[in-house]
Amino acid sequence: MTTRGMTSALAIVAIVSTMFFAAGTARAQQEPTARATAIKITQPADQVPAKPASVSAQLTDASGKALGGFPLKLYVLTEPFGARLMKVAEATTEADGVATFSYKPTWVGDIKVTVIFAGTKDFAASQSNSQFKAVGPVTLHRNADFGLESIRQWAPTVVGLLVAAIWSTFIVVVVRLVFAIRSDDAAATPNAPRAKG
Amino acid sequence: MKGQTGGDASAPAWSRRRLLGGIGAAAGMAAASIIPLTQIPVAESQGAAGQAPAKSGARQWAFVIDMRRCDGCLYCTKACQKEHFLPKDHEWIKVFEIKDRQGRKSYMPRLCMMCENPPCLKVCPTAATFKNPEGVVLVDQSKCIGCRMCMAACPYEARYFNYKDPIKPPSPFDNPMPEFPVPQQKGTVGKCILCVHNADKGKLPFCVDACTMDALYVVDLNSDVMTNGSGETYVFSKYIYDNDAYRYKEELNTSPRVWYVAGHGQALDF
């Protein structure tokens, strides 16, 4: 290969590489990587009564600068059928990056929450977990009332009394008759017709 | 030119890349910033959040059916029949095809409504039908005399009589109990049990699990949580309010625990 050819080849390679490198850099620059964000759950305190409680979380970027005006979602972890997150509230961060959710715990014990930022074009998604306790009492589900409770309570007693009265009458009728027959027999004269055999 | 790491804001927040990325980013921050709540010891015997022993009535089971999603595939019926070894005429969850006057079809699944004021329980002469502490109406087939009064009384036709000897299931299933009445007993009545036997093990009812359209949800009224076969979990009271859910024939004062979201399968037309 001639020196000239070599130089040209190298130049081509250099140019092409530079082009690619530039293109690559340009690509990266054309599309800035979404900036990392972070969430810090700042409330509640270690335990809350099972009433509407505040859960606060702050959204910051990688450098710690608060990000205001972004939507955050609060999820609670439910575990009876495997770990499943249930969205319970949404809130938008204020200028100081803090979003405050109102959440009323529906069970007593550990509440594991997750705050999730879905991310935007400019900011990466992030989430954070936290855990606190809810202390009772919590209002449990109450079955619907059916009605007429007091009457239904008394009905069996009334019916029972009626049935007892009926059976007493049966017994009285039979006993009276048997006694009447027996006493008549006892008072009967020896000549009165008696059954044979 | 779009990058592979698409910054598309409408992508679901769940996409794994984002999650891992987010967790990775947050992990470092979280370690420093989370208030030392995790240092509060969690009583192991209580188990994880919200879990409680089944028999104490800490849960009150209910159900939600989203008719916007039901496509009448009958996977729920078949799964239930398969897992409980039921004959074909026992459809503990039964899907009705409803045709309107223009001939358009929609589907309505119906299972035992687990009424809070169940007519079946009231008329049972031997209390073979009873309600467990979690509000699930069950049948003790060792007490049932087969009078079928409950079948006449149920306004939802949700009960089935074993006219024949049932299919004999393979060997581990020979200890029938109300919570898992397998095998069924001839001459007694059976019905949906809301798979309470599964709930104790943290498993979903078979129909909820089998529903590929995610139309069926199981609900705990105490913790106000509803969840379906693919993990969609909502706050129940908010969901039924937002979706105007109703209960079937609730004017009969049975106080059923199955909520329907009205629909005709419209969620199927993506």
Place this chain on the structure above:
Amino acid sequence: MTASSMESGIREAAIRPVLRGGWRWWAIFALLTVIISVGGVAYAYQLKDGLAVTGLDQRTSWGFYISNLIFFMGISYGAAIASAVMRLTDVPWRRGLTRMLESIALAAALAGALFPVIDLGRPERGWYLFRYGQIGSPVVWDVIVVTNYLVALILFLYLPLIPDFAYCRDQLGDRLGRVRRVSYRALALGWSGQPGQRKVLRQGITVMSILIIPVAMAVPSVLAWLFSVTVRPGWNSTIFAPYFVLGAVFSGVAALVIIMAVIRKAYHLESIITEQHFRMLGYGLIALAGAYLYFMISEYVTEGYKMTGETGSQLELLMTGDLAWVFWLFVVGGVLLPMATIAIPLTRNILGITVASIAIVLGMFVKRFLIVVPGLAESVLPTDVLKAYEPTWVEVAITLAAAAAIPWLLMIFFRLFPVISIHEFEAAHPDGPPPSAVAGVTGGK
């Protein structure tokens, strides 16, 4: 002496069947026994294979057995109530009939009270009704009232029988076997006809007549509530209890007419049971038919005006749909034509009234079916599938066995005790049976 020869005429007529049967008696008895045995075989088959041998399915879970329960028990307490009312209102021409009525009541009760057990999926657990019985359940109510009723009925039948047992003990003892002699003696309780005993007996019979009316009425009411405490179409009606009571008395009196006609011929009681009896009962049937029609009209006007939900489609099914021919056959052939037959003087004779009563009884059987089965077959859920209920030979055989059991039991009864209540009849007609033209209407107490 005319009086005693007349007396012995009544006694003779009443006692004759007790003494001997005759080949005809045995032939009929054998035939009925065969029919009942076929029913027994059918039930054994059902015990073996379960209720799958019936035509029942998941929708129509009650069928012939339950409609038969209503029908046969209806005849029973209808007859019992009729007898009690006749006694209390002192209807003069009742005396030849009360024994028959009470016996019909017992025979039909024995036939009908078995049907709930026959219908059970687990009959061997029937006693659970007593062990685990829940007071809120209509089925348990049924057990309570039927037990009450059976005891009351046995007492109601037995008390007026005591003097007749005494008569059999005294006059027939040596003509019958030792077993029967001893039984009569035991059952007569030592009755000797003293005035003191008579008084107590009369009081007892009056008390039982009063008591048996509510006790007997409770049975059809509870049976009606088995249906009307549910929300099924055609069942969800507040009128059901009175409806069933009336239907029961209606079918009970009609059954009495049929059996009266048969017994009159078979036991040669023409002089005691006269055309006047039939006519009186016929008038009663017209009144009862009219009342039953009134209840039906009341039902259908209130339901038909609104035509709501499944109740509306049920009415369509019954009146203009697949079951229309059965329904109108019942209305015309089972109620209206019999009414006309009895009303028209030309046909108001023993034959006419008996034929009308047969139509009434068959019609009521069909009506019970029309109450029970369409109410279940019509779904209350959004499905338009209406499955026809087809009873199998098992159900038909058992039904026929129960129908045969009533005459079978009556034949046995009237071999054991007189078919006419001798002592009551004689107490009212000391000069013998009144002339047939005015049988009991004017004379006697």
